[in-house]
Amino acid sequence: MVHTSRGGRRSLMAAAVTxxxxxxxxxxxxxxxxxxxxxxxxxxxxxxxxTGEFSQPGQAAEQGYKVWQEMxxxxxxxxxxxxxxxxxDDASNQNTIVTDYNALISQDRVDLLLGxxxxxxxxxxxxxxERNQMLYVEPAGGSPDMFNRGFEYLFFAQQSTADKQGKVFxxxxxxxxxxxxPETAAYPTLDDPFAAPNVAGIQAMLEEAGVxxxxxxxxxxxxxxxxxxxxxxxxxxxxxxxxxAQFEDGIGMTRAMLKADFTPDMFFQTNAPSFxxxxxxxxxxxxxxxxxxxxxxxxxxxxxxxxEFVAKYEEMYGGGEVPEDAADAYAAAEVLQxxxxxxxxxxxxxxxxxxxxxxxxxxxxxxxxxxxxxAPQGDFLIGQWQDGAPQIVLPEDxxxxxxxxxxxxxxxx
Numbered sequence: 001m002v003h004t005s006r007g008g009r010r011s012l013m014a015a016a017v018t019x020x021x022x023x024x025x026x027x028x029x030x031x032x033x034x035x036x037x038x039x040x041x042x043x044x045x046x047x048x049x050x051t052g053e054f055s056q057p058g059q060a061a062e063q064g065y066k067v068w069q070e071m072x073x074x075x076x077x078x079x080x081x082x083x084x085x086x087x088x089d090d091a092s093n094q095n096t097i098v099t100d101y102n103a104l105i106s107q108d109r110v111d112l113l114l115g116x117x118x119x120x121x122x123x124x125x126x127x128x129x130e131r132n133q134m135l136y137v138e139p140a141g142g143s144p145d146m147f148n149r150g151f152e153y154l155f156f157a158q159q160s161t162a163d164k165q166g167k168v169f170x171x172x173x174x175x176x177x178x179x180x181x182p183e184t185a186a187y188p189t190l191d192d193p194f195a196a197p198n199v200a201g202i203q204a205m206l207e208e209a210g211v212x213x214x215x216x217x218x219x220x221x222x223x224x225x226x227x228x229x230x231x232x233x234x235x236x237x238x239x240x241x242x243x244x245a246q247f248e249d250g251i252g253m254t255r256a257m258l259k260a261d262f263t264p265d266m267f268f269q270t271n272a273p274s275f276x277x278x279x280x281x282x283x284x285x286x287x288x289x290x291x292x293x294x295x296x297x298x299x300x301x302x303x304x305x306x307x308e309f310v311a312k313y314e315e316m317y318g319g320g321e322v323p324e325d326a327a328d329a330y331a332a333a334e335v336l337q338x339x340x341x342x343x344x345x346x347x348x349x350x351x352x353x354x355x356x357x358x359x360x361x362x363x364x365x366x367x368x369x370x371x372x373x374x375a376p377q378g379d380f381l382i383g384q385w386q387d388g389a390p391q392i393v394l395p396e397d398x399x400x401x402x403x404x405x406x407x408x409x410x411x412x413x
Contacts, residue, residue, distance in 0.1 A: 041084040042077070042346060044336070045110030047100035047125065049117055052092025057325040058117050061139055062087060064329030065114060067312050068337075078340055086110055090121060097121045101128040111346050114332055115157075117325065119143035119193050126154045135339065135352045139332035140325060143193035147373040153353045155370055157332035157363070158296045159378035163197035165294040166242070168394050169268055169382045170202045172403075173240070174209035180405070182206075182239035182266055186215035188229055188253065189244030198270045198294070199244035206240075214238050223249060226256035234262040243269040251282035258287055258409060267407040268292040273385060276321040280388065288385035290407040295383045296365050297327035298392045300400050305334070306364040331363040338362075 046065065049058035065085060073082050086108050090097040097116060104110050105128070115138025116125050122141030129136035130151045137155045138146075142162040146154065160167070173181065185206055189199040196218065207213060215236040217229055230253070233241065241264045243253055250272025257263065273279050273293035280288055299310045299322045309330055313322050338361040339352040346352075360369040369377050382394035384403060391401035 039081070041082045042079065042112065043084045043086060043108070043110045044112045044114055045086040045088075045101075045104035045108055046114040047088040047090040047097055047104065047116055049092040049121065050087075050089040052090075054092040054117055054121070057140065057323070058092070060323035060325035061117050061329035063313070063317055063323070064139070064326035064331075065333055067309065067316060067326070068330045068333035070316065071308070071312055072333075072337060078337060079344070079346070090116065092121070094120055094124055097125045098128060101125045105132050105134065112336060112340070113137075114329075114336060115139055115141065117141075119146055122146060126151060129153055133349055135336070135349050135356075137332045137335045139328040144197055144375075145193055147375040151374060153349065154374040155335060155353075155356055156374060156376050157335045157365075157368060158328055159365060159368065159376055159380050161197070161375050162194045163201040165198050165380045166202040166268065166270070167205070168379050169292055169294065170205035170209075172382070172394055173211070173266075174205060181209070182211055184212045184214045184236070184238045185240040185242060186233045186236055186238035186264070187213065187242050187244070188215070188217050188219065188233065190223075190246060190249050191218050191220055192244065192246060195244030195246065195270050199242055202242050202268070206242075211240070219249075224252065226253045227260070229253070230256040230260045230262055233257075234260055238264055240264060240266040240268070243267070245270055245272055247272050247275055247278070251279070254283045254287070258283070263407060263409050265406050266290075266292070270294065273383065273390070274324050276323075276390065279385075285388045287409040288388065289409065290404055291385045292393075293383050294380040295324060295390075295392075296380060297322075297324050297331075298381060298383075298398070298400065299327075300392070301364070301366070301381075301398060303364050303366050304362045309364050327364060331365045331368070334363045335361050335368060 048062050049055055069083050069085050072078055077083060088100040090100050113129055113134050113136050115122055115136055117140045119141040122138045126136045130153050135153050137157050139157050142156060142158060144161050144163050187199050187203050189196050215233050250269050273291050274295045310322055339355050340346055342355050343351045356370060360367050371377060381392050381398055383390050384393045386401055386404060393399050393401055393403045
């Protein structure tokens with residue numbers, strides 16, 4: 001999940017790969033081998049967008065890291081040592097994130113790193129880690145551009161990159177029998193390195209299955225009025241709309257569709273529907289019925305440690321919804337923990353990275369494994385809003401409810 005234009009992404013890539021000025025510290029934690037004696041805490045550093053544009057998911061990620069810290073310390077720590085977190089606020093700024101990770105390494109002299117939120121911030125932050133030869137496990141940053149730089153220390157702790165997050169949904173649509181498979185589809189998308197690849201991946205699979213594309217449009221990040229896009233889509237009369245969105249534009253587009261009385265049979269939207277009650281507040285609970293989306297975590301999933309994570313999160317932060325971004329951060333910390341415990345040391349970051357490249361890690365998101373670029377090799381869950389609540393409908397072995405085919409605003413089931 002990230003906000004940036006394509007032109008901005010090219011500039012950011014250049015800055016991340018060639019323009020990051022750091023003091024190279026091949027040995028993490030300084031000359032003492034990462035924290036001194038065995039009674040010293042293991043210090044893990046991260047910078048998160050606790051303020052600014054990404055503050056909401058950034059704060060959720062902080063919660064996920066702190067839940068992991070609380071649980072691992074209660075269980076005796078990491079390698080028998082307590083874990084201390086150093087968390088900076090990058091204010092959702094890509095320049096600040098570089099300064100923060102440089103400071104974590106060269107001034108705070110942390111032993112280990114955890115990633116930040118969004119591809120926008122993880123692109124330059126991971127470049128700092130790579131130049132310092134430090135393991136970098138990121139909880140959110142699935143743009144394919146993250147993984148085409150030849151990095152050895154980068155790992156993404158979700159099930160798949162953005163271009164494959166709608167794969168399970170597209171496969172389900174493609175196998176629908178004649179008379180049920182949509183004949184036409186529309187693909188509006190935000191100009192965004194998370195949303196655009198997500199939609200493109202679904203579009204390619206559905207076109208191969210014979211679903212005709214009748215509308216596609218990429219709109220700018222600062223778009224606030226969606227009436228023109230909705231009018232054009234309505235005129236094209238697609239059976240399915242696949243919308244690549246972040247939260248605010250996802251709400252805005254859906255409201256514009258409802259205002260125009262444009263309600264295609266099927267509606268898939270990236271990101272916004274996974275925001276729980278904020279999604280229902282944004283478009284009205286009655287209008288959520290049947291909306292599809294991809295999601296990394298379900299509080300009800302029968303994955304190792306998930307029930308304990310959910311219980312500890314509720315204990316620390318109150319009842320209600322467990323944010324997906326908190327779960328993703330917790331899973332990133334689980335990945336880091338697994339590597340450290342398997343290697344038995346924090347002194348050799350190359351060994352930690354090598355172990356992750358060669359092994360699968362069980363997390364609350366399910367099993368995670370990676371290719372040589374650090375890109376994960378699994379499949380996302382597919383959610384659908386039913387009766388005012390989010391359900392998991394695909395894959396079948398993880399489903400909490402059966403699929404209902406149509407989007408039915410107004411609440412009709």
